[in-house]
Amino acid sequence: xxxxxxxxxxxxxxxxxxxxxxxxxxxxxxxxxxxxxxxxxxxxxxxxxxxxxxxxxxxxxxxxxxxxxxxxxxxxxxxxxxxxxxxxxxxxxxxxxxxxxxxxxxxxxxxxxxxxxxxxxxxxxxxxxxxxxxxxxxxxxxxxxx
Amino acid sequence: xxxxxxxxxxxxxxxxxxxxxxxxxxxxxxxxxxxxxxxxxxxxxxxxxxxxxxxxxxxxxxxxxxxxxxxxxxxxxxxxxxxxxxxxxxxxxxxxxxxxxxxxxxxxxxxxxxxxxxxxxxxxxxxxxxxxxxxxxxxxxxx
Numbered sequence: 001x002x003x004x005x006x007x008x009x010x011x012x013x014x015x016x017x018x019x020x021x022x023x024x025x026x027x028x029x030x031x032x033x034x035x036x037x038x039x040x041x042x043x044x045x046x047x048x049x050x051x052x053x054x055x056x057x058x059x060x061x062x063x064x065x066x067x068x069x070x071x072x073x074x075x076x077x078x079x080x081x082x083x084x085x086x087x088x089x090x091x092x093x094x095x096x097x098x099x100x101x102x103x104x105x106x107x108x109x110x111x112x113x114x115x116x117x118x119x120x121x122x123x124x125x126x127x128x129x130x131x132x133x134x135x136x137x138x139x140x141x142x143x144x145x146x
Numbered sequence: 147x148x149x150x151x152x153x154x155x156x157x158x159x160x161x162x163x164x165x166x167x168x169x170x171x172x173x174x175x176x177x178x179x180x181x182x183x184x185x186x187x188x189x190x191x192x193x194x195x196x197x198x199x200x201x202x203x204x205x206x207x208x209x210x211x212x213x214x215x216x217x218x219x220x221x222x223x224x225x226x227x228x229x230x231x232x233x234x235x236x237x238x239x240x241x242x243x244x245x246x247x248x249x250x251x252x253x254x255x256x257x258x259x260x261x262x263x264x265x266x267x268x269x270x271x272x273x274x275x276x277x278x279x280x281x282x283x284x285x286x287x288x289x
Contacts, residue, residue: 037153037191044190045183050199079287083280112287123276123283130269130276131150137265138225138258140151 009077014046016072017081018056020106023063024085027102031060034091042084070109078110082117086124095121152226153193160192161202162218166227166252168205169215170234173248177206178238188230212248216255228252232266233273241267 009017021042025035043053070078085106089099107117134140152160167185171177185206189199209215219227231252235245246263253262 033153033193037193040190040193041187042190044186044188047183047186050196054196076284079284083284116287120283123280127273127276127280130273133272134229134266134269135150137262137269138229140222140225 013077014048016069019069020081021085021088022059024088024102028096028098032092035088038088038091082106082110083120086120090124155223159220159223161198163223163227164192164202166215168202169209170231172209173244174242180237184234184237224256232270236270
């Protein structure tokens with residue numbers, strides 16, 4: 001039922017893709033637990049080897065430079081990273097100024113215009129709303145407040 | 147996949163949640179790559195320690211019984227586990243009889259309304275459309 005195009009991603013692209021998500025999470029100077037949970041879920045979804053995940057987690061403290069990372073990814077994967085970095089960005093409920101700046105920078109590298117970036121943001125918000133619906137089905141009021 | 151309250155639960159509750167998902171992978175005696183990816187995705191969201199993840203992966207080979215899994219689950223973790231077990235069961239495109247039975251048993255244990263699983267399946271389908279539209283968006287960008 002669920003398309004997992006990310007699973008078709010060649011192994012060598014998986015780490016730089018996650019590194020971009022980490023950069024997005026850290027772009028506002030603070031990585032919150034929600035962002036970390038989403039990034040860990042992407043590492044899981046991509047089935048990155050546990051040893052490699054350990055290495056990636058160290059990038060939280062010492063990341064490579066943006067320009068170096070994007071060199072390791074092709075345009076379609078930069079677009080995918082853009083989309084998923086927006087999901088990471090909104091995971092704490094708000095896409096702040098610095099996160100928007102990062103998304104715009106990544107959009108430029110991926111050849112995506114601002115109108116399309118806005119569509120990507122709308123898509124991410126739709127997903128956020130979909131996900132929250134489960135709280136009312138399960139009567140998890142607390143979750144409704146997130 | 148977006149976050150929820152899962153990462154806020156105590157570590158042992160998150161572990162119990164993951165054990166139930168490990169149980170679900172064995173229900174239809176088949177573990178597709180899609181189910182595995184969804185399972186790993188949810189393990190990631192649970193922010194388990196590497197040791198706990200290791201234990202859970204081992205539990206994939208010999209999962210505990212449903213009763214054992216349910217006994218360690220609190221209300222909130224149980225509800226989230228039911229929701230994510232539904233997502234996982236649907237990940238390969240179909241929810242078969244055995245999976246449906248297991249989902250209903252979990253819902254009953256949690257004291258949920260009769261149509262809870264039905265509603266979760268509809269919600270899962272909605273999520274599928276959302277995820278698909280994300281890929282459509284990417285495909286259109288590639289043109």
